[in-house]
Amino acid sequence: MKRSTVNILASYIDALHPIIYINHFDFKVIDDAIAHVGENVKCVEFNNALGLVDFKTKSPMQECDLEQFLKLTMDDGFEQDTFLVLKDIHGELNNPKIIALLKRIAENNLYNESYNTTIFILSEITVIPRELENYITVFDIPLPITSEILSIINDFVSDMDIFVEQETINDITLSFKGLNEFQIRQILNLAYQDGGCIDQDDKLLILKEKEQFIKKSGMLEIVNFTENIDHIGGLENLKEWLARKAKVFANLDKAIKFGVDVPKGIMIIGMPGCGKSLTAKATASLFEIPLVRLDVGRLLGKYVGESEENMRKALKLSEAISPCVLWIDEIEKAFAGVGGDGGGNDVTTRLFGQFLTWMQEKENTVFIVATANDISRMPPEFLRKGRFDELFFVDLPNGEERRKILDIHLKKRKKWNKGIDSIALIKETVGFNGADLEAVVKDTIEMAFIDGKEMITTEDLLKSVKDTKSISSTLKEKIKEIKSTIDKIDIKPASKEDIH
Ligand SMILES: Nc1ncnc2c1ncn2[C@@H]1O[C@H](COP(=O)(O)OP(=O)(O)O)[C@@H](O)[C@H]1O
Ligand SMILES: [Mg+2]
Structure with missing residues (x-):
């Protein structure tokens, strides 16, 4: 024991x-x-x-x-x-x-x-x-710590009388983090039977087994995606910050030994359609770890205490598959009504408290990415230092960012060409968000196809810009509201200053 x-x-x-x-x-x-x-x-x-x-x-x-x-x-x-x-x-x-x-x-x-x-x-x-x-x-029985996992593996290796490279042992030790002793032995057995030895390739098997645990639980969702950090136009401060943390994650074992704190997570707040969800995916891609989504609505049960138990299980499960990114999208909706009095809000308030405590105390390699549009109704304790490593504000893209976003979406569809006048486009797209710009590109390409054109021109793009209602016109009040709440908190801008 x-x-x-x-x-x-x-x-x-x-x-x-x-x-x-x-x-x-x-x-x-x-x-x-x-x-x-x-x-x-x-x-x-x-x-x-x-x-x-x-x-x-x-x-x-x-x-x-x-x-x-x-x-x-x-x-x-x-x-x-x-x-x-x-x-x-x-x-x-x-x-x-x-x-x-x-x-x-x-x-x-x-x-x-x-x-x-x-x-x-x-x-x-x-x-x-x-x-x-x-x-x-x-x-909750604590899961084996690194040194305990190491001795489970060493016991197994000597029981089976096989040779395993020290480097492999170190690597798989980390991959096993979050599993219990029983599960670790099971997977070691599986890996051994699979090829009569245990080697680097077995890391994949461990990950696959972890995925199995999640699927069975039905409480977290593994998100498959193709986006990476290069698909984000702008948000340079945020991307630089993530790149730094990625270095830690890539060498977690060494980093911890060196005395580096394990990154906890990040909160991304800001305008709709500006790349917050995109960043969650890009983070998992950058860190080279799985992306799992926590959907608080899915945890709500009908019996007393059931929701809390589901939350506990979901959080434990995220530890079991760690290192991973735990993504809570639009967290303000997930915990809507927190702090209100009576009825259904009670449960949400408890879940919220449970989540906060877990975050505060967590010493695992679950990296949280929480996103939110409007935080005006979020309890202030959530944003207090110590829970997240950093809070970032994603604003509507500035000129240089709009140029980059247009480029990304044109290039993605292989329709970018040197003749496109980005300065003219930047001028006409003030107040557009990333999703608007993507829509402009899509519409332009569709029109060009219908008109039988090979190349896209600046005029084509400008025409779509005119026909597109940007978020700044459709959600004027909302945007003002988001800005005014942001002004009251200590938060970093995700973007670098505009060069235009
Ligand atoms: N900074 C950006 N760079 C490139 N594309 C973007 C950017 N922001 C938004 N988009 C496009 O708009 C879509 C919606 O963005 P999303 O990240 O879901 O917005 P939200 O901030 O509301 O989570 C993305 O899938 C992407 O195609
Ligand atoms: Mg989103």
Whole structure:
């Protein structure tokens, strides 16, 4: 059993956490940890199938239901320090009698000095009744840290009696980050059977296995894309910043050893259609890691506590596939109504808090890219320093940026030519966003095709410009609003100053 797990469990017990909820599939592993922590403690187990069970030998002692079990054992804590280990009882956690009994034990544990009983609930399904919320601590078994992964691999290598290059071992160690011991062994086995050895090629296999985990969960979405950083016109400050972080990600192992902080993430705020979503994709491409999208709406469940549990699972899952980019698009919509009072907003507010805490404490290689158009209704604590590494404001593209964006979209369609007068185009496209400019290019090319032309001319483009209603005319008020909220926060411009 890993030291870290045992230590954390022990600290929870010392700090009088009366009910510890452990969400894990491998009860044997948890039993070991509990046995370790409870060396001098009386351990009593309730098993949903067998009733009261001897914790050490697992032999059935007395057939009973959970209510009878709790009544039978609830006073043990007056005589001796006691652990009550309850397995697979999630189905009972809507029963008022059971809730009342658990609450009584928890309160005694907290307030009666001569009583000491800690309850462990072990289940793969987390159900937390409102009445017990203040007493329950959910304990996620910490995933193996780098040195632990290394020793799992080394054990495997020596068990199998094979030779693996040190460099390969270092590399796959990082790829395994976020998986649990069981999953790591499984994949090592798979890799070994696949070719009788373990080599650099197996990194691909590990990534594929990680993708499997995500697909099964249905909580995160892997986004496939073709865009890269060269598809973004302008936003030079933002791109430079990302390029720096990419260097860290490319040499994460060395960077961490050197003392570099693992990048946490970035928040991109600004005008619609100016390349925010595009940047999320380009980031994953630049970092050469998968892009997974967190859709908060998808996490909402109908049972009490279900949404929070889904959020916890989604975040854990993102760790399991890390290094990855975790993308939350239009975060202001995802957490709409946060801080409002009553009803449906309650759940969103809790999810939001949960997400903030996770971000604040996170020490993994999940790089967050959050995008937002309008942050006027976002709670200010979200933007506080320490959560994101940096906040960037994406404004409507300046002249030089408009030129670049037009070029990118013309070149993408192989219709760029030297004769195009960019200065004239820049002048006529003030207030256009990237999406408008892309539309101009598309329309022009379509018209040229219909007219049977080979080449695109400046006049053709200018004609489409005239026919296009830019965002500045259609969303005038919205743009003013976005600008005025941005002025109030400490945020970096994504663009360099215009050279025109
Ligand atoms: N800076 C840009 N460079 C190149 N294309 C852009 C840029 N901004 C927007 N576009 C085009 O407009 C489309 C929509 O942009 P998107 O990134 O989705 O906007 P948003 O900022 O609203 O997320 C992109 O797919 C791209 O084709
Ligand atoms: Mg977008």
